[in-house]
Amino acid sequence: MAKFDVPKEQWAQVVEKSGGPVVYKKIPVQQPGPDEVLINVKYSGVCHTDLHAMMGDWPLDTKLPLVGGHEGAGVVVAKGELVKDIELGDYAGIKWLNGSCLACSFCMQADEPLCPHALLSGYTVDGSFQQYAIAKAAHVARIPKEMDLEAVAPVLCAGITVYKGLKESGLRPGQYVAIVGAGGGLGSMAVQYAKAMGLHAIGIDGGEEKGKSVKELGATAYVDFMSSKDLVQDVKNATPDGLGPHAVLLLAVSEKPFQQATEYVRSRGSVVCIGLPAGAYLKAPVFDTVIRMISIKGSYVGNRQDTQEALDFFGRGLVKVPFKTVGLSELQNVYDLMKEGKIVGRYVVDTSR
Numbered sequence: 001m002a003k004f005d006v007p008k009e010q011w012a013q014v015v016e017k018s019g020g021p022v023v024y025k026k027i028p029v030q031q032p033g034p035d036e037v038l039i040n041v042k043y044s045g046v047c048h049t050d051l052h053a054m055m056g057d058w059p060l061d062t063k064l065p066l067v068g069g070h071e072g073a074g075v076v077v078a079k080g081e082l083v084k085d086i087e088l089g090d091y092a093g094i095k096w097l098n099g100s101c102l103a104c105s106f107c108m109q110a111d112e113p114l115c116p117h118a119l120l121s122g123y124t125v126d127g128s129f130q131q132y133a134i135a136k137a138a139h140v141a142r143i144p145k146e147m148d149l150e151a152v153a154p155v156l157c158a159g160i161t162v163y164k165g166l167k168e169s170g171l172r173p174g175q176y177v178a179i180v181g182a183g184g185g186l187g188s189m190a191v192q193y194a195k196a197m198g199l200h201a202i203g204i205d206g207g208e209e210k211g212k213s214v215k216e217l218g219a220t221a222y223v224d225f226m227s228s229k230d231l232v233q234d235v236k237n238a239t240p241d242g243l244g245p246h247a248v249l250l251l252a253v254s255e256k257p258f259q260q261a262t263e264y265v266r267s268r269g270s271v272v273c274i275g276l277p278a279g280a281y282l283k284a285p286v287f288d289t290v291i292r293m294i295s296i297k298g299s300y301v302g303n304r305q306d307t308q309e310a311l312d313f314f315g316r317g318l319v320k321v322p323f324k325t326v327g328l329s330e331l332q333n334v335y336d337l338m339k340e341g342k343i344v345g346r347y348v349v350d351t352s353r
């Protein structure tokens with residue numbers, strides 16, 4: 001078994017007060033508990049959720065001070081005595097779901113994201129914006145050795161979440177799905193999972209650069225919400241019979257599209273809410289929802305099985321998020337770009353700089 005010299009101190013990005021900014025500083029390295037592993041995080045994707053956490057956007061308190069991050073790909077360097085199925089030196093991933101009780105009625109049915117005792121990486125426990133992060137061994141993503149840790153990092157939240165959302169939509173191969181926020185981190189992955197699952201993806205986002213990227217990733221059509229004069233009609237027109245897509249994946253970080261989706265979704269279609277804009281509400285006309293038999297639902301990350309399936313798509317070369325890598329020290333700049341909606345695809349931070 002490999003042996004690792006784990007330092008006492010490490011670099012981390014710490015949220016010291018709600019609203020930010022993040023502070024790049026040295027903090028102690030923690031020891032894993034009996035059922036935990038310590039992962040030397042090499043790369044971590046930056047999810048919009050990390051920004052929501054820093055800003056205190058949601059009706060759920062974060063721990064403070066907080067180390068954010070939940071798309072951390074790295075190497076297991078220490079483990080507790082109860083951990084039998086992971087060896088030191090294995091590749092593993094820190095996901096949003098850091099741990100769960102494994103005994104409640106949700107965990108029993110592999111709905112562990114719904115566990116009332118769930119631990120959330122970069123929210124209720126420290127996450128992957130540090131060089132050494134802890135997670136429950138049962139929940140870390142098992143990353144095969146041949147995978148590139150830098151490229152796979154965004155799969156650990158964005159990939160899993162959109163793959164699960166597509167499964168929850170009930171879509172079948174050959175059908176159309178509208179992906180709202182298609183140029184962002186989740187959206188870029190959603191377009192590719194959709195294509196790999198035999199679906200036609202209609203990407204919706206703002207601006208030419210995102211449009212170009214969304215089309216390159218395999219979307220059948222792109223609707224620009226910033227320049228479209230009639231978004232609802234444009235989305236419907238992107239389906240061959242003009243009746244609209246069979247499902248909508250809402251990944252945007254603004255409320256408006258959550259109000260529009262039921263207008264263009266096809267009758268019998270489903271609207272799957274995944275994005276979490278601060279303080280937003282859903283609104284849909286009852287009459288239309290009833291007589292057109294529209295389903296509206298939420299979808300929240302994925303379970304351990306979804307994780308391994310989402311990674312398998314990556315392993316087969318079917319999904320590849322466009323990413324840019326910067327040093328962990330530059331995380332605040334990434335948040336600044338994210339606030340302005342200027343990020344195409346995903347930013348990944350390299351924890352060694």
Ligand code: NAD
Pocket residue numbers: 046047048049050052157158161180181182183184185186187204205206210225251252253254256257273274275276277299300301302338341343345
């Ligand atoms: P991102 O910032 O990378 O992407 C959001 C995209 O939405 C951007 O490209 C932006 O231009 C686009 N957008 C904004 N307004 C729009 C509009 N009116 N119409 C169409 N597109 C619009 O963010 P991300 O990391 O992809 O995360 C997206 C959201 O999903 C966040 O709220 C995040 O917290 C949430 N999230 C949810 C889950 C879950 O399990 N449900 C998991 C991960 C992330």
Ligand code: ZN
Pocket residue numbers: 047048049050070096157158
């Ligand atoms: Zn995330």
Ligand code: ZN
Pocket residue numbers: 100101102103104105106107108112115116117
């Ligand atoms: Zn549980």
